[in-house]
Structure formats: structure tokens, C-alpha cells
Amino acid sequence: MRGRVREVWAAATGGGRSPEGGAGRSTAGATRGRRRRRLRLLPAVLVTAAVVVPLTAAARPGIPAPAPAHLAPLTAATLDEAYAANRANAALASRMAEAHGDSHRAAADREMADPSRKLLAFDGRGEGRATEVFGDLAHADRVAVLIPGSDTTLDTYGRFRAGASALQERLAHVSGAGSRTAVVAWLGYTTPGTVSTTVLTPARAEEAAPRLREFLRELRAVTGRSTHVSLLCHSYGSVVCGRAAGHLDVGDIVLLGSPGTGVDTVAGLRTRARVWAARGGDDWVANVPHVSADLFGTTVGFGTDPVSPAFGARVFTAGQGGHSDYFSPGSASLANLARIVLGETTEVTRA
Template identity: 75%
Template sequence: MGRTTGAAGTSEPKKKTRRTHRWRRVLLATLITGAVVVPLSGAARPEIPAPAPAALTPVTAATLDEAYAANRANAAEASRMAAAHGNRERAAADREMADPSRHFLSFDGRGPGLATEVFGDLPHADRIAVLVPGSDTSIDTYDRFRAAARALHDRLTREAPHGARTAVVAWLGYETPATVSTTVATAGRAEEAAPKLREFVRQLRALADRSGRQSRISLLCHSYGSVVCGRAASHLDVDDIALVGSPGTGADSAAGLHTPARVWAARGGDDWVAEVPHIRLDLLGTTVGFGTDPMSPSFGARVFAAGDGGHSDYFRPGSTSLTNLTRIVLGETSEVSHG
């Protein structure tokens, strides 16, 4: 699109103002109508049949290929079952995951679906990034999450110091909340996910130790995924935790996460999450909201630049945010540009 000049240029601030008001209305609608939306949306979604996950022994460098093959076979069977059930979209998504080029540490095609995909040579990686997704991420929408992981791995491969190996893990290890639901404004899903994330990172560390490597592990947490990381942080053996597009973590400060990891935060200039009220209220026995804005000075995170992107642009190729996330994963922290 061309540049807007002259009198037309004055419309841009008005557009931003309209976006701001729109997202405020969306948030209020979410909180007010969520009690109706959640049961209706749950009832409208038919269960998609799929096999139970493949039974696997703890993964080692020697058994990694076996795990990849077993999960691809499971995805292929899930595709056949979904097709027989008449769900062509899920059948196609599962079939793509069964492609011989894909590397899954885990796969579960039941319900919304869970999957953990690896990009790179995981057991020999010196720098490992684990991506934790936000709301509305499932097998049905997995391609956008995968695209983020691939973009990061491509950039890491180009930028890594000579001889250093990198890997990226796309960890869809929990059932994410729907964006328009009450679950997205509460920590319930994050509390369920936190022990799973802790166990996964423990297994990563064990894999690295058995390979004789002192790998750096960075956790990159997007949107509601930052709530998950906040809940898990105190028991995670990671070097860096980066919160992008975060509505909050549930903690009042980075120190409140009780982690020795460096805590980073960034938000794009056009990210609607900036308009989410940073509150924490007890309503009818449920805590709504996630407290202090990780971008605020009082939180105490290392704020880095994310450019002018929107909520889904943090891993966009060529973006400021992807450049800085790459530097964080590589341990080049002095090169990170500050926001």
C-alpha cells in the first residue's frame, strides 16, 4: 500500500482510536457474556475421534527417531479417523503432521489437540528456544504457531556463531483458552499447564545432560502463554524467559516469579493487548485478570524493542521483535535493543 499524505494522513490517529475503543468493547463483552459463550461454544463443537497418544519411553538421543516415527504414525491414524468422521479440515491438519519431514516429541489428536514439534538437532543443540503459545492455538490453527517456530529457527540458523547448533521447540502442551471466553481472563488453564511445562523442560535438561552438553534454554511466551510461564517460572531450569504481548503473569513483579532466569518483556506498537486492563480481582471466588503489566517499570523486566507490529507479529521475518528474540536465545544480551 502507498503512503498516505496530506489531509488523508490525519485519519491514521482516528483509526488507532477506533481500534482502541473496539478492543475495550471486546474485552468488556468477553467478561460480561463469557458465562454464556463458554457453554454454548463447548456444546457446539463435536468431539473429533482420534487414537490415544503413542506409548513412548523417556526420550533419549538414541530413541528420538523412534519417537518421531511413532508420533507421525499416530497423526496418520488420527487423520484417517477424522476423515471417517467427516471432518475434512482436521483430517487434513493431521495428515500434514504425519509428513515424514515432521519431528514431533508428542502428539495427541483428541479434542482440540496437543503437539510438541522440534526444529533442528535437539540433542546436540547449544541453544534451545521453547515457544509457549497463547489463546486459540490448537491442531486446527497450528500452522500459524508452526510458522512462528520456523521463522525463529531460520533466523537462529543464520545468526548463530560458527559451530553453534540451535533448536526450536513449538510446545503446544496444554489446552489453550478461547480468546472470547472467561477462561482467557483467568489462570485456570495456566495452572493446569504449568506442571506440564515444568516436566517438559526437565526432560529437555535431562536430554542435554545425557548428550554431555550445557545447553542454554530460553522460554518465549506469547500472550496467554506468558501466564503459563509465570505460573511455572519458579521451578523452571531456564536461562531466559521472554514475555511478548503479555496480559500479565499473575505476579506483581519479575522478582515475584521467583526465577533466576533473566526476565524480558516486549509489546508491539499496534498490539491490542496494551488496552487490556492490568487488574486482578476476586469475583465470586474466581480471580480475574493477571495484575501488573510486564512492560511497566514497577514490574522490573528487561524491556526490549518490538517495533510497530500487532499481536500476531512477534515472530514475523524481518521484524524488530524477531531480531531481539534471536539475540536473547543466542545469549547475545548486550546486543538486544531496548524498548
């Protein structure tokens, strides 16, 4: 089914990559006329997604899971209690999923329940939500919070977690014992599907923004006001950050592989944070029209390209990686992200 959507996307965008980075690359010399053709045919992609996604979603029944654990307010003193309660909740969710016959979700939940995991939050219902810590959050001087993009659920959480873990390892390697760091993987909202109408609109981001603001307020109760927090926003996650930016107490906002933020310039974000942006050389987002339009009463698209000079972000080098490669070990992108988180801004290689 998704293969058919890729074909329609390729036809609608003049042979460009699918939203998932699939078959069909547009040539380097794409003309303005081809870009206009993409815009004219974008409604075709919307209609196709509107038909396909409900059919694919209906094929999988709901997975039973317990309500999230009831926790005391988060503080440095209650972290271990929260970690233990959420691991226990994940273990129960795994048993319920197994009894329901969903071995894949049961395995994902079981991994969450491992004694080594530090879960600030866990909800196994539906697509699932989780917030996980890497490092010593209670004593961190610098914290990076990762916001994921589309198709990130408990079933696909492993790839998101791998990026957070790679960043923490890089931070620890670069900073050594002289700087205490932590990374938080925040899957605190229901992400849109890559092949869906929701990924083209700000609706999910508008739902997620208040949750992100609340989480960052809770985080301050653990870390204190002096800890420097960087927000690393990938793909559709950058739309979430754009919606929340004006109310966030963070030092840096980093937009990675962003389709846009919903505003035309950095000033439109209404934030005092430094705003950074990067896009890998092989990221299919480069082929997405960076426009915003009203279609049938719904806003579609997210406006100005964050790596364009018109947006006004601090653009840095991300290497030649693709849409899912920003946190790959050894990459130029990961090296620059670590520098931003550590405050070594003069060392960031600028594009």
C-alpha cells in the same frame, strides 16, 4: 456470534480493540476515566463470553483420535524413535477424523504425519496437543521453547508452527555453523479461547504449569545440563510461564504481548532466569486493563503490565507489529528474540 462479542467488548472498553484484535481502536489519548470504565464493565464481557462460548463450542462434536503413542523415556538416542511413533499416531488420527467427516482436522493431522516432521509428542484428541522440534535437538547448544497463547489448537497449529520455524531460520542465519540451535514449539496444554471466560483467569495456566515443568525436565534428558534454554512465552502463554517460573531450569524467560503473569514484579516469579518483556506498537494487549481482582470467588486478570518499569523486566524493542507479529520474518522483534536465544544480550535493542 464472535462479531457480537466484539461489539460488546468495544462497548465495555470504550471503543477499544476486541480481544482478537478486531474492530475499534481506542485513541492514543485515552483517559484514566475511560480505563476505569473498562474495569467497571469487564463483568459484562465475562457474562457475554460465558453465554456465547458454550453455544459455539457445542456446535462441533468431538473428534475421535487414538491415545498418544507409548514411548520410551526421551533421550538423544530415542529421538528418532519418538518422532516416528508420533508421526504414525498423527496418520492414524487423520484417518479417524476423515472417517468421522471432519476434513479440516484430518488435513491438520495429515500434515503432522509428514515424514519431515519431528514430533516429540502428539495427541489428536479434543483440541489436540503437539510438541515439535526444529533443528538438531540432540546436538543443540542453545534451545528456544515457545509457549503459545489462546486459541492455539491442532486446527490452528499452522500459525504457531510458522513462528517457530521463522525463529529457527533466523537463528541458523545469524549463528551459522558456529552455534548449534534448536527451537521447540510446545502446544502441551489446552489453551483458552480468546472469547471466553477462561482467558481472563489463571485456571488453564495452573493446569499447564506442571506439564511445562515436566516437559522441561524431559528436555534436559535429551540436551544435557549445559545447554542454554530460553522460554519464549506469548500472550496467555506468559501466564503459564509465570505460574511455572519458580521451578524451571532455564536461562531466559521472555514475555511477549503479555496480559500479565499473575505477580506484581519479576521478584514474584522466583526465578534465577533473566526476564525480558516486549510489546508491539499495534498490539491490542496494551488496551487490556492490567489488574487482578476477585469476582464471585474467581481471580480475574493478571496484574502488573510486564513492560512497565514497576514490573522490572528487561524491556526490549518489538517494533510496530500487532499481537500475532512477534515472530514475523524481518521484524525487530524476531531479531531481538534471536539475540536473546543466542546469548548476545548486549546487542538486544532496549525499549
